[in-house]
Amino acid sequence: MPDDLNWAIGGEAGDGIDSTGKIFAQALSRAGRHVFTSKDFASRIRGGYTAYKVRTAVDRVESVVDRLDILIALTERTIHENEDELHDDSVIIYDGERTTMQDVEVPGDATALEVPLKRLAEDAGGAIMLNVVALGAACEVTNFPIENLDESLQKRFGDKGEAIVENNKKAARKGRDYVREEYDEEFGYELETTDADYVLLNGDEAIGMGAIAGGCRFYAGYPITPATDVMEYMTGRVDQFGGKVVQAEDELAAINMALGAARAGARSMTATSGPGIDLMTETFGLVATSETPLVICDVMRSGPSTGMPTKQEQGDLNMTLYGGHGEIPRFVLAPTTISECFWKTVEAFNLAEKYQTPVYLVSDLALAVTEQTFSPETFDMDEVEIERGKVVDENDIDAWLDEKGRFQAHFPAADGISPRAFPGTTDGAHMTTGLEHDELGRRTEDTEVRVEQVDKRQRKVETAKEEEDFDYREFGDADADTLVISWGSNEGAMREALGFLDEDGHDVRFISVPYIFPRPDLTEEVESADDVIVVECNATGQFADVIEHDVLERVERINKYTGVRFKADELADEIKQTLAGDAGTQEVEAE
């Protein structure tokens, strides 16, 4: 892949690494090239190594690779950190006039390009522009027309005034000219441009955009890496559509505010990461049992506890799948790509409202901080459909009133889904409680009502399985003996891995699963393969566990959830019936 270029800028946190990298990524995207970015960063604001990496090609790129062609090193450590990825044709751009960079050792046969970044920046109007000088130098090395940088410089610095934009353009040209004049050589790189129009965005932004497109009007959150960008994206933007973002005092408040807004009839969301999910879990149960539609987004990072806040992990699957005391009907969706972050968010709101349950939208750090190019039609807003489920108003509420005229907000409908009346609806006033309740929402410990309500809530899941398409995405060779399954952000890397495997003569069928619960039944796929491998970023194989569980032979079950313990004679009867083949004793009838 001669056209596939890997570029990076690295230095200390606080050096403007991110914005410089983004300027370059945007320039490439504007020039009609595909881009896939990644970040190495530590959990600190100043100091510590940080890097922004850009992979670019004319064809789509879906993942990062272990190869670095051009490296702008603002610190010596940047070179050491990336040593393994450098090769003989790599070019390192650094400022040899800085005392800390004078004795730089360049690994292997890589080329070291000394460019007096700081001095040239000063010539252009200020030392602060040294990163942009480096960008100009990189343009020359890669034969990338510098004019493509101009628009991204405009975008980045336009707010600060035309003079600043002009100075930055000048700084970039100083870098380009210096390399052109001082190094009369060909570096062997060429960044071809095309006419394609792309947009460049990360997973958190795609979730925020999906939320607004999908009708979300209220967002309450508490900042946490790597979910904060969702909140930052929505702030100011959702207001333009009549909504509001509120920064709550903590995650407990955030989910409760979001719950309140949802009960008031707004499409409502909160986003957090693992530690925040822990705090939200008590209210998660309330959301489910009060049958409130709510989207809770978990952008996973390394755990447990505060773990490694800036590192990737997919360790919260069990938490989102099983978290919370008691038994909680829920949906768990996990986007597998950045564009899916958008579409799954839209879907999450529809599922939440149609089934009146909480929906976990599980993303991960790799999706959150990675930016990728897409054609704008990927996010075609005309394709967005909004289904609000069984909302009743003044005109049809009568059908849902009991003989005394009371609204049956928890009516045990055959499909498990009750009517919903937004507050303000005449005759709809009703109580909802986290206590077990009857069809009117009134607290109860009546064993029959208890069973009826538990069954009703669980029935939603059955209805959804019938009505929705909880499918998987498939790549590679459908007839291969080797089956690889993954979830979340691994899809991109795995799709590219298929190519490498193919080169080595390995036929592989790859299934990427965006639905954790309910999820597609993979029994047949698993049983027809010789080797089944589940790929995920965690230590214990949480998704592998659920798939193994799914393909296991089922045990018979005797369940009781009336609130009353088992009695010996009753148990004996149940077991006899089960043995006699009277299957389907999913519950012991309430007495």
Place this chain on the structure above:
Amino acid sequence: MSSDVRFTDFKSDKQPTWCPGCGDFGTMNGMMKALAETGNDPDNTFVVAGIGCSGKIGTYMHSYALHGVHGRALPVGIGVKMANPELEVMVAGGDGDGYSIGAGHFIHAVRRNVDMSYVVMDNRIYGLTKGQASPTSRQDFETATTPEGPGQPPVNPKALALAAGATFIAQSFSSNSQRHAEIVQQAIEHDGFGFVNVYSPCVTFNDVDTYDYFRDTIVDLDETDHDAQNRDQAKDKILESDKEYMGVLYQDEDSVPFEEREGIEAPMNDIPDGAPEGAMDLVREFY
């Protein structure tokens, strides 16, 4: 909103299971009267309740209501009000719910000054869990979990509120029904967060802070020359540890509610069938 609403319209058909004589009966009646008096009806009212004997109040009232998890009623109320500023939102709970597990939310709800009312049934004990010390229990108040008393001074919720920038702080007594209803009414009418601490005696577990104690001690601010708009006077009254007051301790008449400052006007429940008009601009921003 219909004008012929009576306070009994706010009563549900569920019989309260409170102990006979519990202060919460009077507190609830006053809340219902105040809601009716201020021109609200059950269909435009949202009551959020905490967990505790006090929190059961939402069950015994008739309105849109949510009975949440322990200590988190205030954020729910804030969410409801923000998503639909046309609703009358009232949050109610106990001293344990509001000043212990929910203390953080209390401070921040006060700061946020959303236009709603918050009624705390202060019985200086945990009722529902059967008589443990609450944050307003006296330092030497003996309970099964604090046999020598909590050993720490009680919180002063009105001082907390004042320090956090409250725009309305009142104190009421459930057995003084007419005054109590008036005070809650003032909290509802206040433009912002109307906080009312109600002495609502627990006749089962608290034999110190009884009806008699409050009756003998409480001073009606209406019978003094207290100027509720004067923050210094309010502060002095609130910090007097040996006095119990009834009435509005502090009110900032220039208070502007949070949602008004933030420009939240219309209910957020009305959304189009597809992406909103102009949504494609959101994509173009990423060029």
